[in-house]
Structures are given as structure tokens and as C-alpha cells.
Amino acid sequence: MGRSALSDNAQLHSSVNGNHDTQILSGYETLVEKTPEGLNTISVLVSGVYCAACIQKIEGSLSQEQDIILARLNFTTRRLTITWSGVPEQSNRYIHIIENLGYTVNPFDPQIWQEESKVEERFLLLCLGVAGFAMGNIMLLSVGLWTTTGETMGLATRELLHLISAAIALPTILFSGRPFFRSAIKALKGGHTNMDVPISLALILASSMSLFETINGGEHVYFDSAVMLTFFLLIGRTLDFRARKQARAGASDLLDTMTGFANVIEDGKVRRVLIRDLHENQYVRIAAGENFPVDGQIIEGQSEVDTSLVTGETLPRAIKPEDDVFAGTLNLSVPVTMVVSKPAKDSLLSEIVKLMEQAEQSKAIYVRLADRAARLYTPVVHTLAALAFLGWLFIGDLDWQAALMISITVLIITCPCALGLAVPVVQVLATGKLMKNGVLIKSGDALERLASIDTVLLDKTGTLTLGHPTLEGNPPQEALRLAASLAAHSRHPLSKAISQSYAGVLLETRQVQEHPGQGLEGVIDGKPVRLGSRAWCGDKNAPPSDMLELWLRIDNQTPIAFFFTDHLREDTCDCIEALKKASLTPIIVSGDRNHITQKIAKECGIERFYSEQTPPQKFQIMENLKREGHKILMVGDGLNDAPVLTGATVSMAPGTAIDMAQNAADIIFMGKKLMPVHTTYNTARLAQKLVKQNFTLAVLYNIIAVPLALSGLVTPLVAAIAMSGSSLIVIANSFRLKVIK
Amino acid sequence: MSILIYLIPIALFLGLLGLAAFIWSLKSGQYDDLDGAAQRILFDEEKTLTQDHDIPHS
Numbered sequence: 101m102g103r104s105a106l107s108d109n110a111q112l113h114s115s116v117n118g119n120h121d122t123q124i125l126s127g128y129e130t131l132v133e134k135t136p137e138g139l140n141t142i143s144v145l146v147s148g149v150y151c152a153a154c155i156q157k158i159e160g161s162l163s164q165e166q167d168i169i170l171a172r173l174n175f176t177t178r179r180l181t182i183t184w185s186g187v188p189e190q191s192n193r194y195i196h197i198i199e200n201l202g203y204t205v206n207p208f209d210p211q212i213w214q215e216e217s218k219v220e221e222r223f224l225l226l227c228l229g230v231a232g233f234a235m236g237n238i239m240l241l242s243v244g245l246w247t248t249t250g251e252t253m254g255l256a257t258r259e260l261l262h263l264i265s266a267a268i269a270l271p272t273i274l275f276s277g278r279p280f281f282r283s284a285i286k287a288l289k290g291g292h293t294n295m296d297v298p299i300s301l302a303l304i305l306a307s308s309m310s311l312f313e314t315i316n317g318g319e320h321v322y323f324d325s326a327v328m329l330t331f332f333l334l335i336g337r338t339l340d341f342r343a344r345k346q347a348r349a350g351a352s353d354l355l356d357t358m359t360g361f362a363n364v365i366e367d368g369k370v371r372r373v374l375i376r377d378l379h380e381n382q383y384v385r386i387a388a389g390e391n392f393p394v395d396g397q398i399i400e401g402q403s404e405v406d407t408s409l410v411t412g413e414t415l416p417r418a419i420k421p422e423d424d425v426f427a428g429t430l431n432l433s434v435p436v437t438m439v440v441s442k443p444a445k446d447s448l449l450s451e452i453v454k455l456m457e458q459a460e461q462s463k464a465i466y467v468r469l470a471d472r473a474a475r476l477y478t479p480v481v482h483t484l485a486a487l488a489f490l491g492w493l494f495i496g497d498l499d500w501q502a503a504l505m506i507s508i509t510v511l512i513i514t515c516p517c518a519l520g521l522a523v524p525v526v527q528v529l530a531t532g533k534l535m536k537n538g539v540l541i542k543s544g545d546a547l548e549r550l551a552s553i554d555t556v557l558l559d560k561t562g563t564l565t566l567g568h569p570t571l572e573g574n575p576p577q578e579a580l581r582l583a584a585s586l587a588a589h590s591r592h593p594l595s596k597a598i599s600q601s602y603a604g605v606l607l608e609t610r611q612v613q614e615h616p617g618q619g620l621e622g623v624i625d626g627k628p629v630r631l632g633s634r635a636w637c638g639d640k641n642a643p644p645s646d647m648l649e650l651w652l653r654i655d656n657q658t659p660i661a662f663f664f665t666d667h668l669r670e671d672t673c674d675c676i677e678a679l680k681k682a683s684l685t686p687i688i689v690s691g692d693r694n695h696i697t698q699k700i701a702k703e704c705g706i707e708r709f710y711s712e713q714t715p716p717q718k719f720q721i722m723e724n725l726k727r728e729g730h731k732i733l734m735v736g737d738g739l740n741d742a743p744v745l746t747g748a749t750v751s752m753a754p755g756t757a758i759d760m761a762q763n764a765a766d767i768i769f770m771g772k773k774l775m776p777v778h779t780t781y782n783t784a785r786l787a788q789k790l791v792k793q794n795f796t797l798a799v800l801y802n803i804i805a806v807p808l809a810l811s812g813l814v815t816p817l818v819a820a821i822a823m824s825g826s827s828l829i830v831i832a833n834s835f836r837l838k839v840i841k
Numbered sequence: 842m843s844i845l846i847y848l849i850p851i852a853l854f855l856g857l858l859g860l861a862a863f864i865w866s867l868k869s870g871q872y873d874d875l876d877g878a879a880q881r882i883l884f885d886e887e888k889t890l891t892q893d894h895d896i897p898h899s
Contacts (some may be wrong), residue, residue, distance in 0.1 A: 152880035152881060152882075152884060155877065155881060173877070174873065174874040174877060175874050175877030175880055221872075222867060222872070226867055229863040230860065233856055233860040237852065237856040241849075257845070264849060264853075
């Protein structure tokens with residue numbers, strides 16, 4: 101593609117344009133597209149955008165540039181689109197301007213963004229809009245129709261109003277009813293039914309019966325009910341779609357880490373290459389604080405890697421030449437060079453994405469309770485209606501129109517209103533109740549699935565424990581001050597723990613050096629100070645401890661030790677106890693070392709645990725349990741848990757989890773406690789009980805109403821009262837959720 | 842009742858006008874970024890903020 105030629109060109113242009121800033125990074129010109137008008141346009145993802153001022157700053161700074169025609173930042177998707185006249189290479193300068201403002205820019209890969217879901221959302225909104233406007237107009241006419249009689253307004257006027265209602269309603273139902281019709285047809289083709297089958301049938305029957313009445317000059321038409329039903333159902337459908345879209349964003353977030361550039365070394369020169377274009381045997385330079393872009397092997401440099409993203413381990417791992425490193429892990433201390441062993445699409449990170457996609461697909465098989473009810477309900481009701489028609493036609497000696505009318509009444513009176521309300525009302529109330537307690541439910545059927553579980557898989561670090569080491573005991577203040585002053589220069593988790601437990605003023609530190617795998621060295625008040633491992637600067641004769649430790653040595657004085665542990669959440673043991681009482685089996689799956697996992701398991705009374713598990717192994721454990729017929733709740737917070745979070749029957753993540761895990765989980769709980777896991781389970785059980793009661797009530801109502809309809813005794817008025825009455829009873833029963841503790 | 846001959850077409854026309862406006866707004870992408878609009882309302886008319894190079898909150 102002659103990319104290197106282009107890069108040189110870019111350097112040239114930036115100097116032509118008189119930019120005196122530091123080195124401008126090239127590479128973005130490969131992402132520029134031409135618009136039909138011959139302009140250049142680029143889309144990038146900007147992270148770090150939180151408020152109005154950010155939008156203002158980015159768009160404002162760009163629009164001051166000469167050639168810029170449009171700079172627009174989408175606040176929801178964090179996607180910035182820049183359009184300019186001139187040459188593609190100017191993109192590098194524009195990106196540099198944004199990076200100078202302090203934001204991180206990632207190349208945007210349109211393949212990752214699901215254009216599909218956007219189209220689907222627009223389609224739903226369009227259907228909703230059309231149904232809304234049609235409903236408003238029909239209601240204007242219906243007020244007149246329902247408040248007076250035909251005699252008062254004149255039969256001709258009534259027929260006119262009926263005709264106009266028909267003219268509005270029929271196209272609307274054909275247009276806006278499509279989401280239901282499509283889903284119903286799909287279900288029927290697959291040889292089963294779902295809730296959309298009775299809904300579609302009710303819509304079609306109500307409109308065709310009303311059309312029949314209109315043509316024959318009948319008294320009542322139900323176009324308004326049909327359009328209103330469409331409108332309300334579409335509101336629910338749209339909200340549900342939005343929630344699910346957010347959940348799906350999970351996979352693309354993960355891929356964001358792979359959409360950047362990597363610094364490839366070729367013939368002694370550094371060249372920026374898109375991560376997805378990296379191939380085997382290329383040499384890549386990774387600066388301190390940068391993520392490894394692909395899987396590979398270290399060939400030069402010694403450093404430490406934070407592997408918590410992949411393994412869940414708290415402590416960094418020291419790396420030296422010939423060690424393997426994985427995409428997504430973070431280089432902590434010193435720049436290193438690696439050789440690529442697998443292209444980005446085959447990296448461990450991509451494997452996690454693939455596992456998640458696989459899990460996502462298998463999850464779609466879950467059948468909601470309402471749909472399961474519909475599977476029973478639809479054949480029964482339709483058989484009854486058919487029997488009513490045949491019975492009145494052949495045995496009752498009615499003409500076919502009257503017999504058809506009765507059979508349609510049967511179908512309409514069993515219209516799935518109460519049945520359709522049974523689940524959503526309870527879910528909305530339960531979700532609201534949990535929200536007040538800091539638990540966010542992301543998908544509508546999560547509670548339903550939660551009520552069915554029998555096994556709880558728990559991640560260790562960050563789930564059972566707080567997820568970061570904290571300083572134990574009370575070390576002398578003066579030593580802590582020195583240690584904190586030095587620790588402020590490092591990203592190591594133990595350094596962070598020291599920084600966090602010291603609130604005072606720091607001392608001036610000079611000549612700080614980080615020795616990977618050993619510790620930090622610096623000069624404070626003219627004295628050399630070391631903070632690091634026992635072997636490097638500690639007291640080698642001190643009794644060994646099974647806690648994490650750091651040693652501080654000032655000049656040649658006796659070293660002072662600091663101890664750290666990753667504490668259990670304060671109510672972890674109570675929560676495990678409560679879960680066991682509810683006859684659930686807790687199991688720990690951790691990526692951490694065996695003896696640490698064992699110690700934690702013992703502390704909180706969990707018998708079964710798996711340690712040193714890679715993400716695919718964790719996923720395998722879950723699959724095996726599923727195959728044995730277990731329903732699983734996964735609680736986890738790391739990237740290594742993400743596939744299991746997606747694949748488990750239902751999943752929860754703490755609010756401190758990485759975005760990726762939060763996106764993959766169905767439920768998120770806030771705060772420092774683990775107890776919400778048990779509380780949510782209890783609420784889910786209660787909600788499930790109420791849903792089942794609601795179904796019973798709806799069935800009872802049908803047992804009374806259907807025989808009446810079969811006998812031809814039901815007038816439109818009776819049908820209307822009976823239908824709204826049943827819905828009210830179901831709603832009233834659902835509200836008990838708020839009362840029951 | 843003959844007033845209906847005028848009123849109903851007027852009502853329908855107004856309704857269709859609203860629907861057309863909605864479809865136009867949907868097509869022109871006004872529903873793509875529902876959160877951004879709420880933030881943009883806070884902008885000053887004058888572009889004063891653009892000069893400063895503060896580090897954004899992270």
C-alpha cells in the first residue's frame with residue numbers, strides 16, 4: 101500500500117504547515133475517507149470526554165483550524181467526525197491538537213461499530229413515532245364516538261368518523277406493527293410460538309373486525325384500542341432494545357484496546373502501524389505505561405507487567421527476554437521490545453472476545469417466562485376459538501357471520517393484556533426497589549434467570565476481596581512518609597497502597613530509579629533510600645511472612661518492613677453463609693495462585709475452589725457445570741471473568757469492576773459490600789413468586805370470561821370491563837412487591 | 842356538523858405535519874446522540890473556552 105511513503109509525506113506536511121510542536125505521530129492518514137464532494141473525513145474515538153466543556157474544547161479548537169469544515173463529537177458514542185478540505189495527511193495534525201488538549205484518541209474501526217443496531221433502533225423509533233401520531237389523531241375522533249350515541253350525532257357522521265379512523269389505523273398497524281409481525285412469523289417458522297404471536301393476532305383481528313363493522317355500518321369499532329396497544333407495546337420494545345444495546349457494547353469496548361497503533365521497529369526506524377495490521381516476526385517497542393498490543397515474546401529489556409486484566413492476579417510479574425507476554429497486559433516500569441508471535445486477531449484477548457460472542461449466542465436460546473406461557477396459551481386459545489366457530493355454525497345453527505363474530509370475541513377477550521402485564525409490571529417494580537439499594541438491573545429477564553440459579557461462581561480478587569492490597573498495622577509515621585515519597589513515583593500496586601495510606605506532605609525525592617522486580621531507589625535529604633523486595637533491600641534474617649511485604653532501607657540503617665493484604669469485603673462471610681442457607685453452592689474460580697485462593701476459601705467457608713485458571717479454563721468450568729444441568733450465577737470484576745459473565749445463566753459485577761466486565765454482566769451492585777448479591781437473589785425469588793401468581797390470576801380470569809364469550813353472552817361493554825378489570829388485578833398484585841420485606 | 846368537513850382535514854394535516862417533522866428529525870440524526878444535546882445547551886455563544894488548554898478531568 102506504500103504506507104511508509106505516505107508517512108514520510110505526513111512528516112513533510114506537518115512541517116510545511118508550520119507546526120512547531122513536538123513530533124507529530126503519523127498513521128492516521130490511512131484511515132481518512134473521501135466524501136462524494138471530494139472532502140476528507142475521519143472518525144475517531146475520543147476517551148476522557150465527560151462534560152459540556154469537553155465537547156466545547158475539542159470542537160472549538162478544531163474549528164479554529166483553517167481547512168476544517170465540520171468537527172462534531174457524538175457525546176453518547178464518544179465518536180468524533182472531522183471533515184476538511186485539503187490533504188489526508190492533515191488528519192495527523194488534527195489528532196495531535198486533540199491529544200494536546202489531554203484526551204486520548206483511538207482510531208475508529210467502522211467494522212467494530214455495529215451499524216446494524218443503529219438501523220434497528222431507528223426502525224423502532226420510526227414505528228413508535230408513526231404509532232404515536234396515529235394514536236393522537238384517532239383519539240380526537242374516538243372522544244366523539246364514545247361520548248355520544250349514533251342517534252345524537254347522526255348515523256352518517258358516525259360512519260364518516262369510522263371511515264376516517266380506519267384510514268388512519270390500518271396503514272399505521274401495517275407499518276408500526278411490523279416488529280411484532282416479523283418476530284411472530286420468525287417464531288412460527290421455527291415451529292414454536294412467542295408472545296408476539298397472540299399480540300399480532302389480536303392486532304390483526306381487532307382491525308379486521310373493526311373494518312368489517314365499518315363496512316356494515318356497525319355500532320362499535322376498535323381501531324383506537326388496536327393503535328394504542330401498538331403504541332404502548334412499542335414503547336416497551338424500544339426501551340428494552342436500548343438496554344440491550346448497551347449490554348452489547350461490551351465486545352466493542354474490549355476491541356478498543358486493539359484499535360490503536362503500535363510502534364514497529366524496521367531497519368532501525370520506528371513506524372506506527374495499526375494493531376490489526378501487525379503480523380508475525382515484527383519487532384514492536386512498548387513504552388512504560390503502554391499496553392502490549394499483541395501476544396509475543398520479549399527480546400530486549402527487563403520490566404514488570406500488570407497482568408491483572410488477563411489473569412486477575414494482584415501483583416505484577418517480572419519479565420525478561422524470552423518471556424511470553426499477552427495482549428492487553430500493561431508494561432509497568434521500563435520500555436521493552438517484543439517480537440510478535442501471533443497477529444492481533446489470534447491473540448489471547450481476541451480469544452476472550454470470541455468466547456464472549458459464542459456465549460452471547462448460546463444465551464439467546466433462553467426463553468422468557470412470558471414466552472413459555474404463550475407457548476401453552478396460544479394453541480389452547482386458538483383451538484377454543486375454532487371450536488366456538490364450528491360449534492355455533494353446525495350445532496348452534498347460526499349463520500357464518502354470527503359464528504365468526506363469537507369466535508373473534510373469544511380471541512379478543514383472552515387478548516394477552518393481563519398475561520402481557522404479568523411479567524413487566526413486577527420487573528419494573530423490582531428493578532426500582534433494587535435501584536434504591538444500589539443494584540442496577542441491566543436486562544429485563546435477568547431477575548427471572550436469577551431466581552432459577554443453584555450455583556454461584558465467585559471470582560476472588562475484587563469480588564470476595566476489595567481487589568487491591570492495603571497496608572496492615574501501623575508503621576512508624578516517619579518511615580511511612582519516606583516510603584510514600586518514594587512510592588509516589590511508581591505504578592506498582594504495593595506502592596499505590598502506601599501512597600493511599602499516607603495523607604501528609606511528601607518529601608522532595610531526587611534521582612528516582614525503578615528496578616524491575618526489585619524496587620525503587622532515590623535520594624531524599626541527601627540520603628540514598630531504597631523501597632523494595634526483601635532480597636534487594638530487606639532484612640534477610642527476618643522470619644518469613646506469608647503476607648505481601650515491602651522493605652524500606654535508609655542509607656545503611658536497619659530496614660523497616662511494611663505488610664499488605666488484600667482484605668475480604670467486610671460482609672463476605674455473612675453473604676456466603678446466607679447464600680448457603682438458601683441452598684446455593686458457592687464455588688471460587690480464580691486466576692490467582694493456589695495457596696492464596698485456598699486461604700481465602702477457608703476464611704469465608706467455601707469448600708470448592710479452582711485456582712490458577714486462565715480465562716478459557718474458567719469458561720470451561722462454567723460450561724461443564726452447565727452441562728451437568730446447573731444454573732449458574734457468576735460474580736466477577738475482571739476482564740478474565742468477562743466470558744464467564746457473558747456465558748453464565750446470569751451474572752453480577754461490582755461497581756468497581758472494569759467497564760468491560762460491567763458491560764458483560766446483567767446486574768451491577770454498588771458499594772463496598774457483597775451482601776447485595778444475596779438481597780438481589782431474594783428479590784428475584786419474590787418477583788418470580790408474584791409473576792406466577794399473576795399468571796394464575798390471568799388464567800382464572802380466562803376460566804370465567806372464556807365460557808361467557810363461548811356462549812355468545814359477552815357484549816362489547818362487558819368485554820371492555822372484564823379486560824381492564826383483569827389488568828388492574830394483576831397490577832395490584834404486583835404492587836405487593838413494594839410492601840413485602 | 843358540516844364544519845367537520847373543514848376541521849377533520851385540518852386536524853389530519855396538522856398531524857401529518859408533526860409526523861413529517863418527526864421523520865425528518867429522525868433521518869437527520871437528531872436521535873443519534875441524546876445525551877450530547879443536554880450538554881451543548883450549556884455552551885456560551887462566544888467561543889471563549891477554546892483558547893485554554895486545561896487538562897480535562899480524567
